[in-house]
Structure formats: structure tokens, C-alpha cells
Amino acid sequence: MRDAALRLGVDIRFGYRVSDVIQSDNRVTGVVGKSKDKTFAINATRGVLFATGGFTHNPELMSDHMSAPVRLGGAAKGSRGDFMKIGASLGAKLHNTAAAWLAPIPLEALVRDPQSVTTNIFALRGDSMIMVNKYGHRTVNEKLPYHELGRSMLRWDASKAEHPDLRMYMIFDKSARVHFSDGTSGNPIKPPNEHDPNLVEGETLDELAAAIRRRIEDLGPVAMAGLNIADDFETGIKQTIEEFNKHAATGTDPNFHRGESAIELFRNGPARPGNEKNPALFPFDKTGPYYALILAPGTLDTKGGPAIDSEARVLRAADNKPIPGLFAAGNCAGFPSGQAYWAGGATIGLAVTFGYLAALNVSSNK
Ligand SMILES: Cc1cc2nc3c(=O)[nH]c(=O)nc-3n(C[C@H](O)[C@H](O)[C@H](O)COP(=O)(O)OP(=O)(O)OC[C@H]3O[C@@H](n4cnc5c(N)ncnc54)[C@H](O)[C@@H]3O)c2cc1C
Incomplete structure (x- = not known):
């Protein structure tokens, strides 16, 4: 033009x-x-x-x-x-x-440097990957188109008088970094040999949850929109991953039907080698390291x-x-x-x- x-x-x-x-x-x-x-x-x-x-x-x-x-x-x-x-x-x-036009955005880069040119995330890549809220629970099909995923993060829980999903934790393992770090569509998963200052790490899921707690304290209440993670966050994450793994092994996601629509599979990219069932689902590695990125709902603009x-x-x-x-x-x-x-x-x-x-x-x- x-x-x-x-x-x-x-x-x-x-x-x-x-x-x-x-x-x-x-x-x-x-x-x-x-x-x-x-x-x-x-x-x-x-x-x-x-x-x-x-x-x-x-x-x-x-x-x-x-x-x-x-x-x-x-x-x-x-x-x-x-x-x-x-x-x-x-x-x-x-x-x-x-x-607004919405899509999740990595929180930390923008908190560290508000002037940084940080791209929104247009596809949450990865099969052994989930997104959990402050209770350690999945709330949505992580492969939804980006605007719908961003909107899901604005949910209001009237019984608790809070927006519990305003900060979400994208959890994944080393295999996801090996197979899904393609650098396209704002994909925030970096290859295993690339340092990412925004990544939270733990050798076990307990260690990961504890590291997330520490990171949140560093970021402070303004960046976290006043949301603390729940006391039973650790238990929540472990139960959620156990449940996810059980179904992912059969290529199904009874709660959110992940990987069942053409647009999800298109944005997910090809299956990892050896995954014949559902390209968007795979059980987490049995041993760590495990990783997390903190996501917020972001606008492309109003x-x-x-x-x-x-x-x-x-x-x-x-x-x-x-x-x-x-x-x-x-x-x-x-x-x-x-x-x-x-x-x-x-x-x-x-x-x-x-x-x-x-x-x-x-x-x-x-
Ligand atoms: C990471 C990302 C990827 C995107 N990918 C796509 C895509 O693939 N396809 C798509 O259709 N859309 C995409 N979008 C959305 C798209 O970029 C915007 O919706 C589009 O650029 C809006 O165009 P605009 O002309 O309204 O405003 P903008 O492109 O925002 O331009 C407005 C300009 O006006 C300037 N300005 C503001 N105030 C003043 C003033 N008072 N005086 C003079 N100048 C002023 C601003 O500095 C800016 O340069 C994406 C957005 C983001 C953030």
C-alpha cells in the first residue's frame, strides 16, 4: 500500500x-x-x-x-x-x-518492558500442553481460535465475585518444546536450547507450582490484576494433568473436545512423530523438566x-x-x-x- x-x-x-x-x-x-x-x-x-x-x-x-x-x-x-x-x-x-479484538498475550515481557513489541499468541501449540487458572484447573479448549480463547479469559464467576481466568498458566513439558517450537503465529514455546527469561521451570510438578508462586510474587499484584493463586494450586495442577493424561492417551478430551475441529488441527500443526490418535493431545512426559508461561488476555486493539x-x-x-x-x-x-x-x-x-x-x-x- x-x-x-x-x-x-x-x-x-x-x-x-x-x-x-x-x-x-x-x-x-x-x-x-x-x-x-x-x-x-x-x-x-x-x-x-x-x-x-x-x-x-x-x-x-x-x-x-x-x-x-x-x-x-x-x-x-x-x-x-x-x-x-x-x-x-x-x-x-x-x-x-x-x-476489542482479543488474543492471549505473554504477560511477563510486557510487565518487564511495557514498550516492548510483544506479539499476541494466535495459536497455543503443543499436544502435551494445557492452560490452567489460579485453581490449577483447565477452563477451556486451549485450541480455540485466538479471539474466542482471549474472551474465555474474561469469564466472571459471580459466586466468587472474581474474574478467575484473567491470568492463566500455560503448562508444557520438554517434548512440547522439542516438537512444537516452530516460532510461528506468536507461538511462545521456544526450542529446548533457547533461553527464555519468561519461562518458569521445575523438575517436578510440585517444583513448577512453587516456582510459579515465586514468580507471581516478583511480578506483584498490579501485574497479576490482584489475583493470587489458590492454596491448593499444586494439588489442582497435579490432578488436572493426571486427568488430562488419562484421556490424551486415547486421543480424547471429554471435557473440552480438543482437536475435534478442522480449524484447531490447522492451527495446531502436524502431529508429533508416533502420535496416530489426535495431533492436539499427548500425555505429559513422565519426568521433568516442566515449564509454565503466564498469559493474560490481550487486545490486538480495541x-x-x-x-x-x-x-x-x-x-x-x-x-x-x-x-x-x-x-x-x-x-x-x-x-x-x-x-x-x-x-x-x-x-x-x-x-x-x-x-x-x-x-x-x-x-x-x-
Ligand atoms: C500481533 C498482531 C498481529 C495481527 N495480525 C493481523 C492479521 O494477520 N490480519 C489482520 O487483518 N489484522 C491483524 N492484526 C490487527 C491489525 O493489525 C489491526 O486491526 C489494524 O492494523 C488496524 O488498522 P488501523 O488503521 O485501524 O490502525 P493501526 O494499524 O493501529 O494504525 C493507526 C496508526 O495511527 C497512529 N496514530 C494514532 N493516533 C494518532 C494521531 N493523533 N495522529 C497521527 N497518528 C496517530 C498510530 O501511531 C498508528 O500508527 C494484528 C494485530 C496484532 C497486534
């Missing part, structure tokens, strides 16, 4: 942060903002199209709008929700602001903001009519998909489509 834009003579500028629009005769006719320490103003006679991303990296907006405490994400670091404020100041109607119509025109709250000259596309706009994530590409696909519709509208001089 960049090459095509340059070929057509588009003037692409970096380091310009728009803070407001210029208006004349009730029409948006340009933008103002800052580049380095200097202010700038750009006039646009036909209209302004915002494509400034969601608000993943604006803690205040995340706290105000997300329905559960999601605080981390792999979105562009500039996704700070500027258009929420700019749109609201123009009287725009807000839409879909509690929704997808709510000023509402748009079918021509990407931003709508006014007062009368549901377009604000003249103002357009939006992508995650800065109230996305028409609601909570749904139809498939990979639904994000960029719709962003590009609405950008195109805005351009058609502007070029037709409506």
Missing part, C-alpha cells in the same frame, strides 16, 4: 500527532497537531479521514470502556484513543466501545469509537446525521462487527474497505 501511495504522489509524513480538527461553516476542513515540538495545521478541502487505531495504550479509556479488566495488547504503541476525544468534542455518537455509516461518515449523537467532512475507518471507528471476530483479516479487511468507501464519497464531492 505504501508503494502504491508513493507511486500516486501521496505525501506520507511520520511523527505528526493530530490533536484536533479545523472547522469552517460547520464542516471539518483540516487538522492541527504537533510534530516534534512544533505545531502544524493541514487544510483538507474535501474531508478528513481518521485511521488512528484504537485505545489499547490509553489506560484511562481502557478502564472506562472495557467490560473486563483487559489492560495489555499488541496494538501499535500510538493507539491511544485520540479520536475518541476528538470525535466526542465534535458531538459524535460513540459505538462498540466495550469491544474496536470502538465514533460511529460511522456505510460510507464511513462519522455520525453526530444529537441527530444521527453525518458530521460534514469527517470520516473514520479501522479501529478508531465504532466497528460494525460488534464483539464478533469473523476470521483472520476481518480487522484489516474492514479497515481498508471503509477507507475505500470514504475515498469514494470524498471523490464524488457529495
Whole structure:
């Protein structure tokens, strides 16, 4: 797209942060903002199209709008929700602001360095691998598509008044590292000879559980979203793995039906050599080492903001009519998909489509 834009003579500028629009005769006719320490103003006679991303990296907006405490994400670091404020100041109607594109994300890398470019996890690889919560229990089919897996982590347990799955522990063994460390789709399992500072290790499951406890203390309550692991976490993990192993040996998962759908098997990758039953399931190694990674629900970005119509025109709250000259596309706009994530590409696909519709509208001089 960049090459095509340059070929057509588009003037692409970096380091310009728009803070407001210029208006004349009730029409948006340009933008103002800052580049380095200097202010700038750009006039646009036909209209302004915002494509400034969601608000993943604006803690205040995340706290105000997300329905559960999601605080981390792999979105562009500039996704700070500027258009929420700019749109609201123009009287725009807000839409879909509690929704986000979700996928689990490794917690520790982002806690260590919030500016690090940490990718979300698009497939939990591994057959001798499970994900457990603070009680050491599995809660979900670990091979679900990433958005559904991320959403499962937001579960509210009304009887305990908590989100028990906001921090999950991905547990696996050495064989999983040997057979499933392919480095694709954000797969966080590294090969056995590669050091990973985020990995928690133990020679036995008891040692692993104790090491997880220590790691959680190091990370602190803010990173852990206030969740402590339960007193019987160790027992929970051991019972869960015993139960998992029993069924995995027969290639079945009676509780969550892992590995029974085509999309799961596609994302899982091929079976390890010798596994003829279910490529997504295999009993854990009888002896350690065992490993854990701490996962959190993360956004690819949020997808709510000023509402748009079918021509990407931003709508006014007062009368549901377009604000003249103002357009939006992508995650800065109230996305028409609601909570749904139809498939990979639904994000960029719709962003590009609405950008195109805005351009058609502007070029037709409506
Ligand atoms: C790890 C990862 C993998 C992904 N893989 C896929 C995939 O395979 N397929 C797919 O369809 N989607 C994928 N997505 C989602 C996709 O990247 C986003 O949904 C998409 O980039 C959103 O486009 P956008 O134009 O709305 O915003 P962005 O791409 O976030 O771009 C917004 C830009 O605006 C800038 N900006 C913000 N505020 C201002 C301001 N005030 N002034 C000027 N500039 C500003 C930001 O810095 C940023 O550069 C992935 C996301 C992640 C995190």
C-alpha cells in the first residue's frame, strides 16, 4: 500500500500527532497537531479521514470502556484513543466501545518492558500442553481460535465475585518444546536450547507450582490484576494433568473436545512423530523438566469509537446525521462487527474497505 501511495504522489509524513480538527461553516476542513515540538495545521478541502487505531495504550479509556479488566495488547504503541476525544468534542455518537479484538498475550515481557513489541499468541501449540487458572484447573479448549480463547479469559464467576481466568498458566513439558517450537503465529514455546527469561521451570510438578508462586510474587499484584493463586494450586495442577493424561492417551478430551475441529488441527500443526490418535493431545512426559508461561488476555486493539455509516461518515449523537467532512475507518471507528471476530483479516479487511468507501464519497464531492 505504501508503494502504491508513493507511486500516486501521496505525501506520507511520520511523527505528526493530530490533536484536533479545523472547522469552517460547520464542516471539518483540516487538522492541527504537533510534530516534534512544533505545531502544524493541514487544510483538507474535501474531508478528513481518521485511521488512528484504537485505545489499547490509553489506560484511562481502557478502564472506562472495557467490560473486563483487559489492560495489555499488541496494538501499535500510538493507539491511544485520540479520536475518541476528538470525535466526542465534535458531538459524535460513540459505538462498540466495550469491544476489542482479543488474543492471549505473554504477560511477563510486557510487565518487564511495557514498550516492548510483544506479539499476541494466535495459536497455543503443543499436544502435551494445557492452560490452567489460579485453581490449577483447565477452563477451556486451549485450541480455540485466538479471539474466542482471549474472551474465555474474561469469564466472571459471580459466586466468587472474581474474574478467575484473567491470568492463566500455560503448562508444557520438554517434548512440547522439542516438537512444537516452530516460532510461528506468536507461538511462545521456544526450542529446548533457547533461553527464555519468561519461562518458569521445575523438575517436578510440585517444583513448577512453587516456582510459579515465586514468580507471581516478583511480578506483584498490579501485574497479576490482584489475583493470587489458590492454596491448593499444586494439588489442582497435579490432578488436572493426571486427568488430562488419562484421556490424551486415547486421543480424547471429554471435557473440552480438543482437536475435534478442522480449524484447531490447522492451527495446531502436524502431529508429533508416533502420535496416530489426535495431533492436539499427548500425555505429559513422565519426568521433568516442566515449564509454565503466564498469559493474560490481550487486545490486538480495541474496536470502538465514533460511529460511522456505510460510507464511513462519522455520525453526530444529537441527530444521527453525518458530521460534514469527517470520516473514520479501522479501529478508531465504532466497528460494525460488534464483539464478533469473523476470521483472520476481518480487522484489516474492514479497515481498508471503509477507507475505500470514504475515498469514494470524498471523490464524488457529495
Ligand atoms: C500481533 C498482531 C498481529 C495481527 N495480525 C493481523 C492479521 O494477520 N490480519 C489482520 O487483518 N489484522 C491483524 N492484526 C490487527 C491489525 O493489525 C489491526 O486491526 C489494524 O492494523 C488496524 O488498522 P488501523 O488503521 O485501524 O490502525 P493501526 O494499524 O493501529 O494504525 C493507526 C496508526 O495511527 C497512529 N496514530 C494514532 N493516533 C494518532 C494521531 N493523533 N495522529 C497521527 N497518528 C496517530 C498510530 O501511531 C498508528 O500508527 C494484528 C494485530 C496484532 C497486534
